[in-house]
Amino acid sequence: MKPHLSLLLLFTLIFCNSQQITVNVPFKKIKLFNKEFVIPDINKSKEKLSSCEKKVFDNKNKIAKNTAVEKRKSLKEYEGTMAMPDTINVSLTEYNSNSSTIQYNFNQTNSFSIMTYYDSDPLLQDKSLRDDFFNSQPMLFKEYRGYYSNGSLNLKRLSYSAITIKQYEFDENGNLVKEFDLSKKYNLSVLDVLKILNVNDVVIDFQINRLSTDPHTILMCAETNRGKVWYLGQGEEEKEYLILDNNREYVSQQMNENKAGNFKFLDSNDYKNQYGDKMIGEVELKTGFMFFVYDRVN
Secondary structure (H helix, E strand, O other): OOHHHHHHHHHHHHHHHHHOOOOOOOEEEEEEOOEEEEEEOOOOOOOOOOHHHHHHHHHHHHHHHHHHHHHHHHOHHHOOOOOOOOOOOEEEEEEEOOOEEEEEEEOOOOOEEEEEEEOOOHHHHOHHHHHHHOOOOOOOEEEEEEEOOOOOEEEEEEEEOOEEEEEEEEOOOOOEEEEEEHHHOOOOOHHHHHHHHHHOOOOOOOOOOOOOOOOOEEEEEEEEOOEEEEEEEEOOOOEEEEEEOOOOOEEEEEOOOOOOOOEEEEEHHHHHHHHOOOOHHHHHHHHOOEEEEEEEEO
């Protein structure tokens, strides 16, 4: 990295540190699984960029352009030419003392977004782990804010693992055009589900996956042929769990265990690949499994 780019990045991060970044999101803390959870929330308000975010936004084109030049020089296919990759994505990441990690993402055109990860895991302080893997670690609350090229808010989303909890979309004039609220579709909340898993002594692996960018623990909710359910899968532990949304019934099993009475949680494409056009009831009678087949999560 050239000195001018290093100084620019250093200045930006120093500026952000000095401003003590705070995200305009109300949150509370709760202890589950012997771990402190930061539970954030979002609303329909159209927050303006903070002074730190504005500084990053103002410098994004310069940083992206300089990064493109450096990448061009480092890649063999660009040596000896003046060509640049069409899109250069740049990320600035900051770990904060208030159990959150903020990541700025932008490129040399018009994309700009801010992702805040709420988690107190000290592993997120390890830059070598964080930059490579924390995007793939799903078991934490995240707030995403995307902006138009003029700096006005485009989209705001609160999520946990593969679950969108709330989402608000705005047009370029700042008008709310679309919204989603999980609580209007499901009886249980993410926090309810975590409490149920905690009461049942489920051991969840919240650690960052050092070996793969694929998530090895994932929480989902979906509308299935048997109603709305919540699913927790842990690949490395080979355990999976279901919670029925209507009555909080909890089921656990060994993953991939072929035993009558076990459940199969599949999306409709996977079901079709495995069982073709056979009716679910017919396959259940033949295999002894209970099938929970869904078209999409949430």
